[in-house]
Amino acid sequence: MPVNYAQLEHSRGQFAAQYAAWQAEQVVRYGILKELLHDAAADPEQLRLAIEEAEQQLTNLYLAKPTNEPILTRKPLPCTPLSYTLIAADGSQIVPSRHRALQFGVVNVGLIKAHIGSGEPPQTWVETELLPPQQIQTGEGNLISEDEIALLRDLAERKLIRQAVAPDDQKPVITLTDGPLDVFYRSTIQGDRGQEVQREVFEIDQDLQRRGVVTAGYIDKPGSAMLSRMLAIFQCKRQGLPLDKKTDELNLSDRFVLREILNQPGERSAIFEAITRSARKPASSLPVAFFYLNVSCDENEPCLVRVEFPLWVSEVPGLVDTLHAVIYKEAQVLDSHPYPYLLHRSHELAVVKRIEADEIELMIQSQLDPQLRSHQQRSNKDYLKGLS
Amino acid sequence: MSDSSRSIPIGKLLRADNSQFVAGCRVRELETPAFGSLVRASLEDQTDVYGLITNISINDDGLVRQLVSGVSIPGEYTADNRYNRNLPVEIHVLTIGYGSNGQVHHHLPPRPPLSLDQLFLCDSSEVARFTSHGYAYLRHILRLVDQPVEELLVAHLSQARRVQDSLGNPNWYEAACQRLIVLLRDDYPRLTQVLDALSELE
Numbered sequence: 070m071p072v073n074y075a076q077l078e079h080s081r082g083q084f085a086a087q088y089a090a091w092q093a094e095q096v097v098r099y100g101i102l103k104e105l106l107h108d109a110a111a112d113p114e115q116l117r118l119a120i121e122e123a124e125q126q127l128t129n130l131y132l133a134k135p136t137n138e139p140i141l142t143r144k145p146l147p148c149t150p151l152s153y154t155l156i157a158a159d160g161s162q163i164v165p166s167r168h169r170a171l172q173f174g175v176v177n178v179g180l181i182k183a184h185i186g187s188g189e190p191p192q193t194w195v196e197t198e199l200l201p202p203q204q205i206q207t208g209e210g211n212l213i214s215e216d217e218i219a220l221l222r223d224l225a226e227r228k229l230i231r232q233a234v235a236p237d238d239q240k241p242v243i244t245l246t247d248g249p250l251d252v253f254y255r256s257t258i259q260g261d262r263g264q265e266v267q268r269e270v271f272e273i274d275q276d277l278q279r280r281g282v283v284t285a286g287y288i289d290k291p292g293s294a295m296l297s298r299m300l301a302i303f304q305c306k307r308q309g310l311p312l313d314k315k316t317d318e319l320n321l322s323d324r325f326v327l328r329e330i331l332n333q334p335g336e337r338s339a340i341f342e343a344i345t346r347s348a349r350k351p352a353s354s355l356p357v358a359f360f361y362l363n364v365s366c367d368e369n370e371p372c373l374v375r376v377e378f379p380l381w382v383s384e385v386p387g388l389v390d391t392l393h394a395v396i397y398k399e400a401q402v403l404d405s406h407p408y409p410y411l412l413h414r415s416h417e418l419a420v421v422k423r424i425e426a427d428e429i430e431l432m433i434q435s436q437l438d439p440q441l442r443s444h445q446q447r448s449n450k451d452y453l454k455g456l457s
Numbered sequence: 458m459s460d461s462s463r464s465i466p467i468g469k470l471l472r473a474d475n476s477q478f479v480a481g482c483r484v485r486e487l488e489t490p491a492f493g494s495l496v497r498a499s500l501e502d503q504t505d506v507y508g509l510i511t512n513i514s515i516n517d518d519g520l521v522r523q524l525v526s527g528v529s530i531p532g533e534y535t536a537d538n539r540y541n542r543n544l545p546v547e548i549h550v551l552t553i554g555y556g557s558n559g560q561v562h563h564h565l566p567p568r569p570p571l572s573l574d575q576l577f578l579c580d581s582s583e584v585a586r587f588t589s590h591g592y593a594y595l596r597h598i599l600r601l602v603d604q605p606v607e608e609l610l611v612a613h614l615s616q617a618r619r620v621q622d623s624l625g626n627p628n629w630y631e632a633a634c635q636r637l638i639v640l641l642r643d644d645y646p647r648l649t650q651v652l653d654a655l656s657e658l659e
Binding site for chain 2 (some may be wrong): 417
């Protein structure tokens with residue numbers, strides 16, 4: 070059935086009015102947060118105390134913590150090194166489905182490595198892992214969730230990155246993945262399986278740190294409100310309120326909070342540490358820092374993205390400048406829609422289309438014993454969906 | 458069947474019919490084929506289908522169009538698009554004859570090559586072999602519509618003349634021109650255009 074356009078016609082006016090009201094509310098929130106931001110910048114000691122107190126008291130936290138840079142810092146674009154190595158990896162997956170004739174899961178990772186300054190075409194890799202039947206089932210016999218497959222994909226990305234970094238790569242070596250560096254931010258996985266992945270990710274992070282590799286996560290059109298949560302904690306502390314007081318009226322995406330500050334193309338914000346506290350957060354994980362970056366080339370159209378990197382990077386002189394310059398230059402390759410070129414290419418390499426998933430299913434089925442194969446049937450629901 | 462070991466593979470068949478075919482290749486393979494070159498597709502039944510390259514087209518996609526409008530693209534990314542990305546260069550070929558059981562024929566083959574058959578660039582000995590059996594194949598070129606026939610003739614006759622001259626057949630080119638005059642005797646304007654173009658080779 071097509072969409073009921075007549076019904077939509079009726080409700081779109083109401084939607085537009087609600088949307089306008091919501092936007093007006095965002096503007097009000099922005100006004101409050103802007104004032105709070107300047108207050109916090111004027112009283113960094115109070116802000117530091119508030120965050121430290123929240124870290125000690127609260128078990129569930131996701132906010133920005135200032136580092137040694139003033140929070141209103143805006144750094145112009147530094148010079149890009151003439152030569153460096155940039156590696157981007159992205160993954161996609163086939164989530165096991167009971168509606169398919171065969172229950173199987175696949176993790177596909179695409180990686181591209183460029184020696185910028187060499188003039189040579191980048192090298193590309195595609196690694197496709199068919200997950201063993203035991204791995205796609207939970208202890209209770211259910212198929213694993215999309216979340217778990219996503220975690221395995223994130224792990225596979227990091228493994229391939231580690232493999233792709235070679236001793237003779239031109240320094241600095243920067244790696245890029247899509248999304249936050251902390252791979253557990255969206256995971257609901259608990260128990261042994263989750264812990265095993267956590268241990269492996271931490272080992273890879275440590276190994277890359279030892280080798281001086283800058284691992285960065287690129288978050289396009291970021292929606293998180295880490296700065297506004299930081300400011301909400303500051304407000305509570307200042308007013309003597311409990312730090313876990315609900316402050317929904319201050320909830321606003323960071324990119325709106327900083328939009329007026331980072332108004333020049335190429336400017337970055339101060340460096341903040343990402344503070345994450347949750348029951349699922351592994352005890353041992355690499356501390357993560359981030360800055361916001363205006364990747365636009367147009368003064369009138371700021372486009373803010375978040376760049377995450379291990380905290381140790383901010384302690385090495387010049388390394389954040391290098392990362393800042395490289396990410397901006399990389400995003401400018403696709404300047405009318407700024408986004409890192411190599412990250413887009415790694416996505417292009419990794420993406421698994423429906424037709425390919427069907428092909429893989431046929432390949433596996435052809436290896437099965439014919440008697441076993443006859444028991445494997447697609448669900449009637451899935452079959453009928455395929456008719457339309 | 459020709460000796461494929463001496464020939465340079467330049468692509469694989471995408472689509473074909475009896476009178477023409479299209480092969481795809483990567484940009485890195487594009488250094489050898491040229492407009493007007495004699496090429497061969499080898500079929501599984503030992504038949505060789507011969508043709509002339511009439512057009513080479515470079516495909517694009519959304520990313521290439523996006524990059525074109527970019528201010529600065531590092532050389533590495535230009536190379537990435539040329540060598541790594543799956544955007545085949547299309548080589549359009551006009552079928553002008555075939556070889557079977559050691560014989561060269563200047564009429565259309567019984568069947569076209571199949572998809573993924575390999576396309577080879579003919580070496581001098583193959584050019585000599587194909588062009589030494591008369592000029593009947595020229596009619597296929599003259600039948601082309603909405604294509605630069607004169608330029609194709611110049612490119613092909615230049616290659617064939619060089620090969621035939623090196624084999625001690627200096628009259629080959631003159632005889633080819635005579636044949637063209639006969640074939641175009643009822644189309645004076647076109648004959649004039651062809652001769653005008655061929656005057657470059659004098």
